[in-house]
Amino acid sequence: MHAMAQAATEAAQTAPATIGDSEFDRDTAVTLREEGVYDAELSAGWTIIHAVNGGYLLALLGRALGEALPHADPFSVSAHYLTASVPGPAVIRTQVVRAGRTLSTGQASLFQYAEDGSEIERIRVLATYGDLDALPDDVRTTALPPAMPDRDHCLGPSDGAPKIPGSSAITDRLDIKLDPATVGWAVGAPSGKGEMRGWFGLADGRDPDALSLLLTVDALPPTSFELGLTGWTPTVELTTHIRCRPAPGPLRVSITTRNLAGGFLEEDAEVWDSADRLVAQSRQLAKAPRAA
Structure with a gap:
């Protein structure tokens, strides 16, 4: 009986996490303090070069808005990053701007605390927000999934691909396999094309959903690496469109930068699911790392 119990425990430990019961769900949980106000804990597990990842933050606020608004699914989310977030307690204040029959609009701000106890807006x-399941099936598009090798022919940490310079705890929570054509930066030979492509999933096997797509659009290494620049690339503004609920299985992410000027660059991202559907798009403005 002991052996059977041990086998059952080991099977449970290796089974993929499920939506609602994964590290991502626990670390984006919010607790209602009072109407429109939620307490949260920013996990150190989602940091990149000592700052909390912007996509993780977007998902955290997205969860709070999903609870505050009458509709649960994010359609369009625009975020302005005011100051760098750090692991620790935070408070999210939400406001319903408009609640319609098919769409609801709201705003939210995340605050952390200074040493004197005052709040700092991050x-x-x-x-x-709306209901993704209520969308019509009609699709007319010229968009195509990114052209890149099968997952088995892409590179991840287990294949010897180096970690992002600096503190990168977030990489332990992600299952990313990068297109070899976009990892020249890792061997000192960046392509100069401003492209990053890869397969994406959560390390514990949790399938994607609308909320996790807010993380996905900002989870790959920055395109600035392939432009020959390394270091923190802080997001100034990020707008994400969720187009449909993703199918189970790994996602494919393609990110491109066409213009770095004045110390800033844009990143245009597309996320495709296992059913070859374009499930999310985003554009962000980021501050470019300084040239060495």
Whole structure:
């Protein structure tokens, strides 16, 4: 009986996490303090070069808005990153701007605390929510999934691909396999094309959903690496469109930068699911790392 119990425990430990019961869900949990106000704990597990990842923050605020608004699914989320967030307690204040029959719009801000106890606003979001399951099936598109090798022919940490310079705890929570054509930066030979492509999943096997897509659009290494620049690339503004609920299985992410000027660059991201559907798009403005 002991052996059977041990086998059952080991099977449970290796079974993929499920939506609602994963590290991502626990670390984006919010607790209602009073109407429109939620307490949260920013986990150190989602940091990149000592700052909390912007996509993780977007998902955290997205969860709070999903609870505050009458509609649960994010359609369009625009975030302005005001100051760098750090692991620790935070408070999210939400406001319903408009509640319609098919769409609701709200805003939210995340605050952390200074040494004197005063609040510091880290990020402010304006978002529109709806019901992804109520969308029509009609699709007319010229968009195509990114052209890149099968997952088995892409590179991840287990294949010897180096970690992002600096503190990168977030990489332990992600299952990313990068297109070899976009990892020249790792061997000192960046392509100069401003492209990053890869397969994406959560390390514990949790399938994607609308909320986790807010993380996905900002989870790959920055395109600035392939432009020959390394270091922190802080997001100034990030707008994400969720187009449909993703199918189970790994996602494919393609990110491109066409213009770095004045110390800033844009990143345009597309996320495709296992059913070859474009499930999310985003554009962000980021501050470019300084050239060495």
